[in-house]
Amino acid sequence: MALRKATQEALATAGAVRMADDQVGLGLDVVEIARMERILARTPSFAAKVFSEQERAYCDATAHPATHYATRFAAKEAVVKALGNGFSGGVGVRDIEVRRNAKGRPYVVLAGRARTIADSIGLREMPISLSFTHAEAVACAMAITEGAVAASEKRVDPMEELTRQFKDARSMLDELPATTVAEKGEPAYVPPSQRPAEAPSEPTLFEA
Numbered sequence: 001m002a003l004r005k006a007t008q009e010a011l012a013t014a015g016a017v018r019m020a021d022d023q024v025g026l027g028l029d030v031v032e033i034a035r036m037e038r039i040l041a042r043t044p045s046f047a048a049k050v051f052s053e054q055e056r057a058y059c060d061a062t063a064h065p066a067t068h069y070a071t072r073f074a075a076k077e078a079v080v081k082a083l084g085n086g087f088s089g090g091v092g093v094r095d096i097e098v099r100r101n102a103k104g105r106p107y108v109v110l111a112g113r114a115r116t117i118a119d120s121i122g123l124r125e126m127p128i129s130l131s132f133t134h135a136e137a138v139a140c141a142m143a144i145t146e147g148a149v150a151a152s153e154k155r156v157d158p159m160e161e162l163t164r165q166f167k168d169a170r171s172m173l174d175e176l177p178a179t180t181v182a183e184k185g186e187p188a189y190v191p192p193s194q195r196p197a198e199a200p201s202e203p204t205l206f207e208a
Helices: 005-013 033-042 046-050 053-060 065-082 112-120 146-154 158-175
Strands: 025-032 096-100 106-110 123-125 128-132 136-145
Touching: 025 033, 025 065, 033 046, 033 065, 033 136, 046 053, 046 065, 053 065, 053 096, 065 096, 065 106, 065 128, 065 136, 106 112, 106 128
Parallel strands: none
Antiparallel strands: 025 136, 096 106, 123 136, 128 136
């Protein structure tokens, strides 16, 4: 079933806001396959202007080229959104190329202005995901920067922090002198490590 127009617009604009240095950029885009098919039929030169030779070779070798052209166009849009830039400031559609590794997994190659922007934000990884239905092609891209990785590594596990605080508190208590007298005439606190050993008591028997 085709996505509603409102849903398409929401996905198309998601992730377009430039991210902070310690955040992961996210880009999403949806392309209508039938529209891509009409563009390719009406303007044969469109594919050569927008897609690399390697991208065209892959798409043209499939049973439904328009579907794969649509997914790659969606990927280009998703990538520039993840970078927080969009197709502006000199970034062109040929600056983003979608390739496939030996296992068939898609990956992105950046060039030109897109590569410059990626370097400026400290891009470390750019994983992408491509999918399609009979009507729409959907792409998702993530811009993982060095800052985002560093921020993630600095985050403290709550349980580890609680354990550390407990150990610190226990150490402070053990260092208190046994002669310290509490206020209001209460008995002095004796740290566990300074308490005399107690004789084992007789076990309590519980009868049914």
